[in-house]
Amino acid sequence: GGSPAAEAMRAVLLDPDLPLAPEAELLLVFAARADHLAATVLPALDRGVIVLCDRFADSTLAYQGFGVQADARTRTLIDELTARLPRQPDLTFVLNVSPGTAAERLRHRGGTTDRYETRDAAFHARVRAGFLAIAAAHPARCVRIDADAPAEAVHDAILSVVSTRTGHKRG
Structure with a gap:
């Protein structure tokens, strides 16, 4: 989980009943991220902890840039x-999932x-095209995973990459 302030901002961001101007949405995303980094991520990294985030700046570009079809000025921002x-x-997994599989998993959830x-x-x-473009632009950091595969296969593919990149063997 994130910091309390970041989680409160995230609740506003995710609430479909609270309409936000695109600029407000973008700035709120970055405000939540900045607080989460300062309060949670950076202190953990300073202690030598490996930190996993399920969303980060690539998600912002994919959703607030590509998804909403932001203009060039907003993408520059x-x-x-x-x-x-x-x-x-240091490492980003781009879970490439077809719309049909994503919709089915959402229904199942x-x-x-x-x-x-x-x-x-x-x-x-x-958004999907945005993530794939980001992965193509940053191949050293981004690893594409076929997320249409069964959940266990996706899990194993991620663990294999982590094991290779960190030298830690699964076990």
Whole structure:
């Protein structure tokens, strides 16, 4: 989990009943990320802990850049804010999943849907294209995983990459 402030901001971001202007959404994402980094991630890294995040700056570019079809000025702002973050990921997994598989897994999960999950198929196609473009632009850091595979195969593929990159053997 993130810091209390970051989680509160995230709750606003995900609430489909709270409409946000695109600029407000973008700045709130970065505010939550900055607080999460300062309060949670950086102290853990200073202690030598390996930190895993399920979303980071690539998600911002994919969702707030590609997904909402941001203009060039906004994409530049995303790049500038990302560059100002005190730490960047060492390794990023891009889980490449088809829209059909993603929709089926969302249905199977059940529960409520958030602001992003309720967006139309075109939005999700742009987000996916964004993630794939990011992975292509950063091949040393980004590893694409076929997430249409069964969950156990996705899990094993991720563990294999982590094992190779860190030298830690699974066991």
